[in-house]
Amino acid sequence: MGVRLIFKEGILTAVLSGEIDHHSAREIREEIDETASRVKPKKLILDFSAVEFMDSSGVGLIMGRCKLMRLWGGTVEIANLPQKIERIVSLAGLNQLCTIRKGNRHEAGQ
Numbered sequence: 399m400g401v402r403l404i405f406k407e408g409i410l411t412a413v414l415s416g417e418i419d420h421h422s423a424r425e426i427r428e429e430i431d432e433t434a435s436r437v438k439p440k441k442l443i444l445d446f447s448a449v450e451f452m453d454s455s456g457v458g459l460i461m462g463r464c465k466l467m468r469l470w471g472g473t474v475e476i477a478n479l480p481q482k483i484e485r486i487v488s489l490a491g492l493n494q495l496c497t498i499r500k501g502n503r504h505e506a507g508q
Contacts, residue, residue, distance in 0.1 A: 410439035415448035447478035
Protein backbone atom coordinates (compact mmCIF):
# COMPACT_ATOMS: atom_id res chain seq x y z
CA MET A 399 0.00 0.00 0.00
CA GLY A 400 1.22 3.43 -0.80
CA VAL A 401 0.23 7.00 -1.22
CA ARG A 402 1.82 9.54 -3.52
CA LEU A 403 0.95 13.16 -2.75
CA ILE A 404 0.84 15.90 -5.38
CA PHE A 405 0.15 19.53 -4.46
CA LYS A 406 -0.65 21.85 -7.34
CA GLU A 407 -2.63 25.10 -7.51
CA GLY A 408 -4.25 24.67 -4.09
CA ILE A 409 -5.28 21.06 -4.73
CA LEU A 410 -3.72 18.13 -2.87
CA THR A 411 -4.09 14.84 -4.73
CA ALA A 412 -3.45 11.60 -2.86
CA VAL A 413 -2.84 8.80 -5.36
CA LEU A 414 -3.55 5.62 -3.42
CA SER A 415 -2.39 2.13 -4.41
CA GLY A 416 -2.59 -1.46 -3.22
CA GLU A 417 -4.84 -2.46 -0.33
CA ILE A 418 -6.45 -0.22 2.27
CA ASP A 419 -6.93 -2.07 5.55
CA HIS A 420 -6.56 -1.20 9.24
CA HIS A 421 -2.76 -1.04 9.16
CA SER A 422 -2.30 0.79 5.86
CA ALA A 423 -5.17 3.24 6.50
CA ARG A 424 -3.35 4.60 9.56
CA GLU A 425 -0.15 5.20 7.56
CA ILE A 426 -2.04 6.83 4.69
CA ARG A 427 -3.99 9.05 7.09
CA GLU A 428 -0.79 10.22 8.78
CA GLU A 429 0.89 11.08 5.46
CA ILE A 430 -2.14 12.92 4.08
CA ASP A 431 -2.83 14.81 7.31
CA GLU A 432 0.78 15.87 7.77
CA THR A 433 0.99 17.31 4.26
CA ALA A 434 -2.51 18.81 4.35
CA SER A 435 -1.85 20.58 7.65
CA ARG A 436 1.24 22.14 6.12
CA VAL A 437 -0.23 23.27 2.78
CA LYS A 438 -3.93 23.76 3.75
CA PRO A 439 -5.38 22.77 0.35
CA LYS A 440 -8.73 24.09 -0.82
CA LYS A 441 -9.49 20.63 -2.23
CA LEU A 442 -8.27 17.11 -1.44
CA ILE A 443 -8.62 14.53 -4.19
CA LEU A 444 -8.41 10.87 -3.17
CA ASP A 445 -7.49 8.94 -6.34
CA PHE A 446 -8.39 5.25 -6.01
CA SER A 447 -7.31 4.20 -9.52
CA ALA A 448 -4.63 1.78 -8.23
CA VAL A 449 -6.47 0.47 -5.14
CA GLU A 450 -7.18 -3.26 -5.30
CA PHE A 451 -8.98 -3.76 -1.97
CA MET A 452 -10.57 -1.62 0.72
CA ASP A 453 -12.35 -2.58 3.95
CA SER A 454 -14.22 -0.42 6.46
CA SER A 455 -10.92 1.22 7.48
CA GLY A 456 -10.94 2.92 4.08
CA VAL A 457 -14.42 4.31 4.78
CA GLY A 458 -13.08 5.76 8.04
CA LEU A 459 -10.08 7.19 6.19
CA ILE A 460 -12.38 9.03 3.76
CA MET A 461 -14.75 10.25 6.50
CA GLY A 462 -11.89 11.61 8.59
CA ARG A 463 -10.41 13.52 5.66
CA CYS A 464 -13.85 15.00 4.91
CA LYS A 465 -14.11 16.23 8.50
CA LEU A 466 -10.59 17.67 8.42
CA MET A 467 -11.13 19.49 5.13
CA ARG A 468 -14.47 20.86 6.33
CA LEU A 469 -12.67 22.41 9.33
CA TRP A 470 -10.38 24.25 6.90
CA GLY A 471 -13.20 25.29 4.58
CA GLY A 472 -12.10 22.83 1.89
CA THR A 473 -13.70 19.93 0.05
CA VAL A 474 -12.93 16.28 -0.70
CA GLU A 475 -13.33 14.59 -4.05
CA ILE A 476 -13.06 10.84 -4.58
CA ALA A 477 -11.86 9.88 -8.05
CA ASN A 478 -11.41 6.71 -10.09
CA LEU A 479 -13.17 4.24 -7.83
CA PRO A 480 -12.97 0.60 -8.93
CA GLN A 481 -16.47 -0.89 -9.13
CA LYS A 482 -16.18 -3.03 -5.96
CA ILE A 483 -14.93 -0.09 -3.91
CA GLU A 484 -17.53 2.25 -5.41
CA ARG A 485 -20.19 -0.06 -3.98
CA ILE A 486 -18.66 0.15 -0.47
CA VAL A 487 -18.43 3.95 -0.73
CA SER A 488 -22.03 4.17 -1.91
CA LEU A 489 -23.39 1.90 0.83
CA ALA A 490 -21.52 3.96 3.44
CA GLY A 491 -23.25 7.11 2.16
CA LEU A 492 -19.98 8.93 1.50
CA ASN A 493 -21.55 10.70 -1.48
CA GLN A 494 -23.33 12.81 1.17
CA LEU A 495 -19.96 14.05 2.50
CA CYS A 496 -17.88 14.47 -0.63
CA THR A 497 -17.96 14.56 -4.41
CA ILE A 498 -17.49 11.31 -6.28
CA ARG A 499 -16.01 11.89 -9.72
CA LYS A 500 -16.39 9.38 -12.49
CA GLY A 501 -14.44 9.59 -15.70
CA ASN A 502 -10.94 9.37 -17.05
CA ARG A 503 -8.56 7.57 -14.69
CA HIS A 504 -5.76 10.03 -15.42
CA GLU A 505 -7.59 13.27 -14.61
CA ALA A 506 -7.13 13.23 -10.81
CA GLY A 507 -3.39 13.81 -10.82
CA GLN A 508 -3.61 16.75 -13.19
